[in-house]
Amino acid sequence: MTRLFNDPKQFADDALAGMALAYPGYLQGVHGGVVRATESPRGSVSVVIGGGSGHYPAFAGWVGPGLAxxxxxxxxxxxxxxxxxxxVTRAADNGGGTLLMYGNYAGDVLHFGQAAERLRSEGLDVRTLAVSDDVASNTPENHLDRRGVTGDLVVFKVAGAAAERGDDLDRVERLALRANERTRSLGVAFHGCTLPGADEPLFTVPSGMMSVGLGVHGEPGVRDVPMGTAAEIADLLVEGVLAEEPRRGQDGYEGRAVVILNGLGTIKNEELFVVYRRVAQRLEDAGVTPVLPEVGEMMSSLDMAGLSLTVTFLDAELEALWSTPVDTIAFRRGAVQHRGRRDVVSREVVSDTVPEACDPSRELAQRIAGVLAVLKDTAVAAEPELGRMDAIAGDGDHGQGMSYGSTGAWRAATEALARTTAHHGTPPAVAPCPAVPAPARSSSTMRPADSLRSSAAPAPSSAGVTSSAGRASWPAEGTSSAGRASCPAGVTSPAGAAVDGRRRRHDAGSAGSTTTTGPRPERSTCGTGAAPQAVRESENRRSSTDTPAPPPATPARPPLSNMSTTLGRPTDIGTGPARNCGRSAGERAALSLC
Incomplete structure (x- = not known):
């Protein structure tokens, strides 16, 4: 578990501040993150990366010459x-445009996309790219809809090296896209991670089992299988990523590849080396030559017990970019030319001008601030219950999201009122908004996922369609005003809280037991899975109003009978209910929002 912290809510900020203090020659802190402490050529492209904390060395550990x-x-x-x-983008700007890169998760896609639009309105040339290397999260045909995991490092390194040699923004973007298209990852986990201040892990894996394809934020894997030896696990991972190896001679690929064996938090390097011995043997048998392989923690998940394998199928140019010198606090190779220090001031665009306003307008502003205060108090009080409900069908972050969002809106309104009062005096008094009592904490009985799937009684539903297995399928109708599909009351989402015997900590321990989760520690994730292409700012500029095609039929898949079973194509990896394969982009978006 995560043992060392002060205030759990400040864990990420404290860690980032300590990192910048420990490595002042590499990093300097700005609002929202860190930037290089060294100079970059004026007019060059800036590579800005990012995402949630808890994945060290991603992302701040990758800032420096030759990378971000x-x-x-x-x-x-x-x-x-x-x-x-x-x-961070303004502070890192060198005048040649910026490529924003992040893993393909709904929250990152939304916020980086919003920032890109805002920065473009200020006159900056900004592009975005979502890394999508996790083969367990979607089919080969939907590679761009997959989650981004350890493949981030390869894609970021290629872009950083291209920017370092002076490529313009168009070329840096094209090379990063090519690296993403050629990168594949697959992981397994043996135990979940524990957030700062939490008493229990985000998820557990049954004793003697391991979860194949589990996400770095605790997103459900595709299947639990019996725990194997180091060699058997290596076989599983190699077969999973090589299932999508391109043909030799196709687009410059001649059997040379980046290979990264990554520890997710508690697996020691010696254990990883034991696994890598078998990985190297299997790659040699397949005629694949590793190029500057890496073994160690490249993208962790706090104290999660697990590991992942990443392979990037190289052409000559990608190999050259992967091999160039790099100097960051966590990833170093070769000799980087000495550079002078760059002192950066975070340039926040904040207007101190308060426009004139009549008394009715100021009264309305005061009432709006009162409404936001009620919303904030209600969301904070309901945070544990909202998180508990979300954990049944998703990742359990809805309570904290509502709490943080409403608190931020209330704080911004309060600060705006204070500035107005300072400029124009106290507005006329208005009656306070009535307080809204927090919803009562409900106690609900939940069955284990195995009972849910095997139960003959279908879940009650007025809008969904129940499958022959008794599990409610995604409803054909029911969209909100925002155009997002909603989960009707009583319908069990396919993205269940447990997969093949694995129990989320919000699930009951056995059939008929009652969940009585108390006040819940801080819980926030980057998303339950990959952000579908239809909801992100895609490179082909596909319209967000496009109607997704109906999902194709999903054929039955053979189970993994033992560790020696070949995974085959990633469409055969498993049958877990959280599987995104075969679902339309709109359905996957809705699943990530429920």
Missing amino acids: HGAVCGNVFASPSASQVCS
Whole structure:
């Protein structure tokens, strides 16, 4: 578990501040993250990366010559805000445009996209790219809809090296896209991570089992299988990523590849080396030559017990960019030319001008601030219950999201009123908004996932369609005013809280037991899974109003009978209910929002 912290809510900020103090020659802190402490050529492209904290060395540990110019760091497992992205991007700007890169998660896609639009309105040339290397999270045909995991490092390194050699923004972007298209990752986990201040892990894996394809924020894997030896686990991972190896001679690929064996938090390097011995043997048998392989913690998940394998199928140019010198606090190779110090001031765009306003307008502003105060108090009081409900169908972060969002809105309104009062005097008094009592904490009975799947009685539903297995399928109708599909009351989402015997900590321990989760520690994640292409700012500029095609039929898949079973194509990896394969982009978006 995470043992060393002061205030759990401040864990990410404290860690980032300590990192900048420990490495002043590499990093300097700005609002929302860190930027390089060294100079970059004027007119060159800036590479800004980011995501939630809790994944060291991602993301701040990758800032330095040869890699990133800045890193935006959100709360633990939570996307940074658009304001933070803007701040770091402005501080890292070299005048040649900026490529924003992040893992493909709904929160990151939303906030980095919002920041890009805002920065473009200020005259900056800003592009975005979501890394999507996790083969367990979607089919090969939907590679761009997959989650981003350890493959981040390869894609970021290629972009950083291209910017370092003086490529313009168009070329840096194209090379990063090519690296992402050629990168594949697969991981396994043996035990979940514990957030700062929490008493229990985000998830557990049954004793003697391991979870294949589990996400770095505790997103459900595709299947639990019996725990194997180091060699058997290596076989599983190699077969999973090589299932999508391109043909030799296709687009410059001749059997050379980046290979990263990554520890997720508690697996020691000696254990990883035991696994890598078998990985190297299997790659040699397949005729794949590793190029400057890396073994160690490259993208962790706090104290999660697990590991992942990443392979990037190289062409000559990608190999050259992967091999160039780099100098960051966590990733170093070769000799980087000495550079002078760059003192940066975070340039926040804040207007101190308070426009004139009539008394009715000021009264209305005061009432709005009162409404936001009620919303804030209600959301904070309901945070544990909202998180508990969200954990049944998703990742359990809805309570904290509502609490943080409403608190931020209330704080901004309060500060705006204070500035108005300072300029124009106290507005006329208005009656306070009535307080809204917090919803009562309900006690609900939940069955284990195995009972849910095997139960003959279908879940009650007025809008969904129940499958023959008794599990409610995604409803064909029911969208909100925002155009997002909603989960009707009583319908069990396919993205269940447990997969193949694994229990989320919000689940009951056995059939008929009652969940009585108390006040819940801080819980926030970057999303339950990959942000679908339809909801992100895609490179082909696909319209967000496009109607997704109906999902194709999903054929039955054979189970993994033992560790020696070949995974085959990633569409055969498993049958867990959280599987995104076969679902339309709109359905996957709705699943990530429920």
